Each structure stands twice: as structure tokens, then as C-alpha cells.
Amino acid sequence: MLDLDMSPYGAFVWPAWAVTAIVLGAVVARAVASARRWKAELKRLEDEDAA
Amino acid sequence: MFGLANPDRFMRFTAPVTPVLWVLAALLLAIGAWLSFTAPGDYQQGDTVRIMFVHVPAASLGLGAYAALGVSSFFALVFRHSLADAAARAAALPGAAFTALALITGGLWGQPMWGTWWVWDARLTSVLVLFLFYLGYMALRSSIDDEQKAARAAAVLGLVGLINLPIVKFSVDWWNTLHQPASLLRAGGTSLDPVFLAPLLTMMAAYGALFGAIWLTTIRAEVVRRRVQGIRARRALEA
Numbered sequence: 001m002l003d004l005d006m007s008p009y010g011a012f013v014w015p016a017w018a019v020t021a022i023v024l025g026a027v028v029a030r031a032v033a034s035a036r037r038w039k040a041e042l043k044r045l046e047d048e049d050a051a
Numbered sequence: 052m053f054g055l056a057n058p059d060r061f062m063r064f065t066a067p068v069t070p071v072l073w074v075l076a077a078l079l080l081a082i083g084a085w086l087s088f089t090a091p092g093d094y095q096q097g098d099t100v101r102i103m104f105v106h107v108p109a110a111s112l113g114l115g116a117y118a119a120l121g122v123s124s125f126f127a128l129v130f131r132h133s134l135a136d137a138a139a140r141a142a143a144l145p146g147a148a149f150t151a152l153a154l155i156t157g158g159l160w161g162q163p164m165w166g167t168w169w170v171w172d173a174r175l176t177s178v179l180v181l182f183l184f185y186l187g188y189m190a191l192r193s194s195i196d197d198e199q200k201a202a203r204a205a206a207v208l209g210l211v212g213l214i215n216l217p218i219v220k221f222s223v224d225w226w227n228t229l230h231q232p233a234s235l236l237r238a239g240g241t242s243l244d245p246v247f248l249a250p251l252l253t254m255m256a257a258y259g260a261l262f263g264a265i266w267l268t269t270i271r272a273e274v275v276r277r278r279v280q281g282i283r284a285r286r287a288l289e290a
Contacts (some may be wrong), residue, residue, distance in 0.1 A: 001089060002085075002088055002089050002217050003088060003092075005089060005091070005098075006101070007098075008096040008097075009097055009098045009099045009255050010098075011160060012099055012102065012159045012160065012163050013098050013099060013101050013102055013159075015159055016101075016102045016105055016106070016155075016156040016159040016160065017105060018157055019152065019156070019159075020105045020109070020152055022154065022263065023148050023151065023152055024148065024152075026148075027144060027145050027148045027265060028261075028265060030144070030267045031145075031265045031269050031272070032268065034269065035268050035269070035271060035272035035275070036101075037272075038275040038276045038279060039272075039275055040280075041275075041279050042278055042279050045282045046176045046282075047285075048061060049173055049282070
């Protein structure tokens with residue numbers, strides 16, 4: 001059964017999960033944004049070459 | 052495997068694999084989080100046992116990502132594969148993030164259970180050294196303008212850092228540490244109860260898939276970046 005009452009350890013359990021979500025979210029966002037940026041730049045240059 | 056050292060072949064092979072890894076990571080993370088919060092509290096540690104489900108996978112992937120970085124550095128140095136250099140570079144940031152998370156969540160677990168955020172015992176210190184190797188690798192790469200020189204210098208540092216991996220792994224056996232010895236991979240089988248083993252293994256698989264997805268996405272972006280640089284260099288020569 002789902003139990004979200006972490007007392008008396010909520011001050012340790014929730015920050016551990018929160019910092020995990022924030023750090024992993026940031027790494028994922030950076031990887032995806034970088035991939036999209038370079039893909040768009042390559043397409044722009046190839047379109048210029050084709051034109 | 053050497054066939055994949057060809058960037059075009061690598062891009063073709065990983066194009067369908069990468070999104071599958073992203074979906075797999077998302078599914079496993081959702082299932083793992085559900086299992087982590089539906090498992091009962093431990094009879095001794097109470098709800099702090101739920102920190103284990105994010106701490107242990109982070110530590111494992113911190114080591115695993117460095118192994119990927121070190122092995123890729125070896126291939127980059129010996130065989131001069133540019134893709135191996137891209138693979139080493141792509142493993143650094145997620146590996147550093149996993150290692151930082153292992154240190155932070157370890158402190159958050161240590162304070163209520165050990166009564167301290169940090170001790171200079173062999174396991175904690177060797178993981179901190181691992182984190183410093185990641186930072187050193189990234190700092191060295193970004194401090195040298197010539198990309199080829201930066202790649203070679205960083206690859207040497209990456210290889211040297213491999214020495215630290217067995218020290219991290221066996222630190223709890225070689226020295227007396229406050230950190231507990233291995234409870235998952237040990238002689239005689241795991242000492243974990245199945246109610247904790249299921250969420251832990253699911254989260255470890257999720258972290259593995261997530262690292263794979265981030266790694267492949269970043270290597271693919273690096274291949275594309277080098278193509279962009281190639282086009283820009285060609286245009287500069289033609290101008």
C-alpha cells in the first residue's frame with residue numbers, strides 16, 4: 001500500500017528523492033537540449049549547402 | 052563492436068535504440084518509485100530505507116559511468132577512435148551527477164542512522180575521490196583549446212582514474228569502515244529481504260537505462276557537433 005508518511009524521517013527521505021529528481025532532471029534536460037540544438041544547426045547548414 | 056566505431060554506422064544503429072532506452076527508463080523509474088513507496092518500512096531503519104532505493108543505484112552508476120569513461124578513454128588513446136573520445140566525454144557529466152547524488156543521499160541516510168552526515172572512512176573518501184576525478188576530467192577538457200590535445204590529456208587522466216574503481220568497490224573489505232559491507236553482490240547471495248530487493252533492482256535497472264539513454268543521446272549530439280564543425284571549417288577554407 002502506498003505510504004507517504006515518512007515521519008519521523010521525512011526531513012531526510014524527501015530531500016534525498018527531491019535532489020535526485022532535480023539533478024537527474026537537469027542532466028536529462030541538458031542532454032536533450034544539446035542534441036536538439038546541434039541537430040537544428042546541422043540541418044540549417046545542410047539546407048544552406050543545398051540551396 | 053569495432054564496426055560501431057564508424058560514426059555513420061553508430062548513428063544508424065543508435066537511432067532506434069536511443070528512444071527505446073528513454074521510454075524504458077521512464078517506465079522503470081515510475082515502477083521503481085511506486086515499489087519504493089509501497090514497500091514497508093524497515094524494522095530497524097524505518098522509512099530511511101527508502102533512501103537506499105536512490106542511493107545504491109546512484110553509487111553503482113557513478114562507478115559504472117566511470118568504467119565507461121575509462122574504457123572509452125583507452126580506445127581513444129590506443130586506436131584514436133574519435134567516437135571513443137566522444138563516448139568518454141559523454142559519460143563524464145552523468146557520471147559526476149550520479150556520484151554527487153550518491154554522496155548527497157548517503158549523507159541524508161547517514162545522519163539519522165549513523166548520527167553524522169560524513170566521516171572520512173575509506174568508502175566515503177574513495178567515492179569523493181571518484182567525484183574529483185570526474186571534475187578533473189571535465190575541467191581538463193575545457194581548459195585546453197586544442198580539442199585533440201584536450202582529448203588526449205583527458206584520456207590519460209580518465210585511464211589513471213580507473214585505479215580508483217576497485218578501491219571504491221573493495222574499500223569496505225580492505226579497511227574498517229563505518230559504511231556497511233556489500234549486501235547486494237556478495238558471496239553467499241544477497242542479504243536483502245525480497246520486499247526491498249524488488250524496488251532496489253527496479254531502480255538500478257531504471258538508472259542503467261537512464262544512463263544509457265543520456266549517454267547515447269550525448270554521443271549522438273557530439274557526432275552531430277563535429278559534423279557542424281566540419282562544415283564550418285570547410286566554409287572557412289572556401290571563403
